[in-house]
Amino acid sequence: MTIITKSFGIKTKGDTDILDITQQVGKALKETQLKNGILNVFVPGSTAGITTTEYEPGLLQDLPATFEKLVPKTAEYKHNLTWGDGNGYAHVRAALLKSFFTVPFVDGEMILGTWQQIILIDFDNRRRQREIVVQLIGE
Ligand code: ZN
Numbered sequence: 001m002t003i004i005t006k007s008f009g010i011k012t013k014g015d016t017d018i019l020d021i022t023q024q025v026g027k028a029l030k031e032t033q034l035k036n037g038i039l040n041v042f043v044p045g046s047t048a049g050i051t052t053t054e055y056e057p058g059l060l061q062d063l064p065a066t067f068e069k070l071v072p073k074t075a076e077y078k079h080n081l082t083w084g085d086g087n088g089y090a091h092v093r094a095a096l097l098k099s100f101f102t103v104p105f106v107d108g109e110m111i112l113g114t115w116q117q118i119i120l121i122d123f124d125n126r127r128r129q130r131e132i133v134v135q136l137i138g139e
Contacts, residue, residue, distance in 0.1 A: 004032045006134045012048070012122035016064040016093070020055040021132060022117045025103075026110060028134040035108050037138015042100040044131060047090040047124040049097030054115040063121070067093050090123035097121060105138065 006028040012019060025041055043050050053059050070093075077088025101118055104111045112118070122128055 001037075001137065001139050002032075002034060004034065004136045006031065006136070007131050008134075010120065010130050010132060012120070012124075012128045012130055014122050014124040014126045014128055016067055017122045018053075018055075018060055018063060019120045019122070020117045021050075021120050022055075022110075022112070024132070025118055025134055029105055029108070029110060029136065032136055032138075033108075034105070034136055034138040036106055037136060038102055038104050039110070039134055039136040039138075040100055040102045041118060042133045042135065043120060044133065045094075045099070045128075047087055047094050048120060048122045048128070048130060049094045049099055050101045050118065050120055050132075051097055052101060052112075052116050053119055055117040055119060056115075067123070071096070085125075087123075087125045090125060093121075093123045105136075 008024045041050050071089050073089045079088035080086055
């Protein structure tokens with residue numbers, strides 16, 4: 001069994017920006033030569049999250065609309081009083097979504113559904129440069 005850690009950088013627009021990172025994760029897997037195991041995709045930081053969806057225009061509107069209903073941007077957050085950075089909503093949304101996603105891989109290919117992409121959602125209230133970590137455990 002081998003453990004390999006890789007990473008790639010990605011620029012986001014913030015404000016619940018949703019980016020398809022499936023290709024970059026797949027590339028990281030290919031570079032390792034590992035055939036079977038699991039990989040974990042992780043975003044360091046407390047205002048972004050990683051999950052999966054079908055990356056199509058409707059859902060790219062539905063997801064931000066749903067986050068806005070669940071955790072409204074303009075609600076009152078104590079965090080905003082602590083730091084005055086105005087991104088309390090971004091921290092709460094990220095905490096609910098979680099910062100990682102795990103995918104099994106077999107014969108060098110991730111086991112994903114045809115319409116299942118891996119997405120990064122950046123909730124912060126400004127543009128960000130994110131470093132995405134892919135840690136692979138396999139052989
Ligand atoms: Zn903050």
